[in-house]
Amino acid sequence: MKATIGLDIGGTKILGVLYGESGEELAREKKKTKASEGADGVIKQIEKVLDALLSVEDIELRGIGAGIPGIVSAKGEVKFSPNLPLQNFDLRKKLMEKYGVPSAVGNDVNVAMYGEYKHLQRPDLKNVLGLFVGTGVGGAIIVNGDLYVGxxxxxxxxxxxxxxxxxxxxxxxxxxxxxxxxxxxxQNFILAQVKRGRETLLKSDVSDFGAVLKSSAIADAYERGDTVTIEAVDRAVDALGVAMGSLINLFNPQSIILGGGVMAAMGRQLEPKLYERTALNSMPGLMETVKISFSELGDDAGAYGAYQLIEHELEAM
Structure with a gap:
């Protein structure tokens, strides 16, 4: 059976999914990234994921797609990655040389957004933006049905x-x-308020040195009416409204898809405020035709998008 692999390479884990000719999932494999072991260590983990997927019987590999955090050139070279030791590393070439099949590599958020877009199966949607809010904030652009990466x-x-x-x-x-x-x-805003002596349900969470605040904890404190958390989240929503309004003015998209851990945990809850703030910052009339929606693939968006990325390249060959 002909198959394609989609890789979601993150700072802590690597998820690989083997897809069949019709896009059905055949197998999946997950490994720790082991970024602390340097470039060789990360590549070994990537190869372990790929080799495990290729152990599935009667598979003819057609190509490999990958999404990775950081700046990735249009040719698939990782120029800079904040959480991985792969600076100026030609990952696409490495995969092609090792496995002898066409490969494609892109920024993780771009790739995840492409996965979300293709998952919708909406040929009428041609111009879509993605905004992913998690530990950081990333974005992606679909123009005339294609991923635009400049x-x-x-x-x-x-x-x-x-x-x-x-x-x-x-x-x-x-x-x-x-x-x-x-x-x-x-998290930084809440911690600053704690240092000023204010009380919050998240005091112990943000005061734990090195701890990363969970999106679910923010959502819970917000739901319970924690004043400091509400201020922090409203501050975030105001900023998102400014950015989304500007993006609507610039691109006039049909849709903006919101994803990432924060949106997964509380996006629906924040939707009315997000819409209101965005409308305040967009040109009159432009907001009326823009649909704001939320990610449907969750943690699988990266791997599925990587699969769709290499499929797109294979079709163009």
Whole structure:
């Protein structure tokens, strides 16, 4: 049977899924990334995932697609990855040389968004944006039904400036969307309030050095009316509204798909506020035809998008 592999390579885990000719899932494999062991260690883990999937009997591999966090060139070279030791690493070439099949590599959020878009199976939807809110904030652009990456790095919506001379961002800039709307930004805001002596249900969570606040914990505290959490989340929603309004003015898309851990945990709850804030920041009339929806694939979006990415390249050959 002819098959294709989609890889979702993250900072902590690698998920690989083997897909059949009709897109049906044949097998899946997950391994720790082992980023602390350097580039060789990560590549060994990727190969373990691939080799396990290829152990399925009667499989003829057609291609491999992969999504990876960071800046990826249009040719599949990882220029920079914040959580992986693969700087200036030609992952596409490595996969092709090792397994002898066509390969495609893209930014993880771009790839996940492409998966969400293809999953919808809506040929009438041609122009769609993706905004993924998790530990950081990422974005993706679909134009005329195709993933648009520019020279490889397009869609960095997390670094749209929503407040000039605002909060410092991990990218080195100030006032970025990610500095206000990401889970890390929400956590930093709550911690700052705790240091000022304010009480919050999340005090122990944010005060634990090195701990990463869970999206479910934020959602629970918000639902229970925790004042500090509500302020942090509303601050994030305001920033998202500025960014989404600007994106609507720039692209006039048919739809914006929201994904990532924060949106999965509380997106539906925040939808009315998000819509209101976005409408305030978009040109009159443009918002009326934009549908805001939420990710349907969850953790499988990356692997499925990687599969669709390589399938698209195979079709073009």
């Amino acid at each position: 020279q490889g790095g397009a869609g960095e919506f997390g670094h749209l400036v929503v407040q000039s001379d605002g909060a410092f961002c991990g990218c080195g800039g100030r006032g970025c969307l990610e500095a206000y709307a990401s889970k890390k930004a929400i």
